Amino acid sequence: MIESHPSGGYILEELVVGMTAEKRVTVTEARIQAFAEASDDFNPVHVDEAFAAKTAYRGRIAHGLLSASFGSAVVGTILPGAGAIYLGQTLNFHRPVRIGDEVLAQVTVVAIDETAARVVLRCDVFCGEHLVMDGEATVRVPRRRRPAKSA
Template sequence: MIEAHPSGGYILEELSVGMTAEKRVTVTEARISQFAQASDDFNPVHMDETFASKTAYRGRIAHGLLSASFGSAVVGTILPGAGAIYLSQTLTFHKPVRIGDVAVSRVTVATVDEAAARIVLRCEVHVGDDLVMDGEATVRVPRRRRPAK
């Protein structure tokens, strides 16, 4: 498991297949509310316990893209970190995430394309032993750091 680079981000030449980073985030009422505000997604399965209790989920669940955004935080702040630009992302949702769950987002370098300055990251989110979401992200990575000002 790697930590954030002291400069804020890894450059292409510092990345190798198998490097892994993760972030733990507790899903809270406030996070769900803030995400609903930011995304304008007020689906009652996320916002209304009475409504959600009558669905197949038997209660409120977090937005799937809220869980996915925790992986974005890993990409933007740890691996590869500052300067990384998302080009694409696939997602498959396996289980719901609920208020109080601790979501562990893990990204692992799967491939490095030096010619294109891109990497493919295997992305997973777990709650306890359960895989709740996975996919792959293609990310453009800087070849060199910007000089300090």
């Protein structure tokens, strides 16, 4: 398990397949409300207990993309960290996340394309022992600057 790089982000040349970072986050009412405001997604399954109680989930659940955003937080702040730019993301949702749940977002480097300065990251989110979301992110990573050519 790695920590944040002292500079704020790892450059391409510092990354190796298998590097893993994680972040624990508790899903709160305030986070769900803030996410609804930021995304303009006020689906009542997320914000209305009376409505959500009548669904197959028998109560409110967090936005799936809120759970995915915790993986994004790992990518943007730890691995690779500052300077990483998302190019693509796949997501698979397996179980609902509820208010009060503590989730663990885990990101692992699975492939490195040195020519294109891109990495593929496995993104998993767990609630306890249960996998609630997984997918892969492709991100562009800063590389070491090449020395200027002499004249």
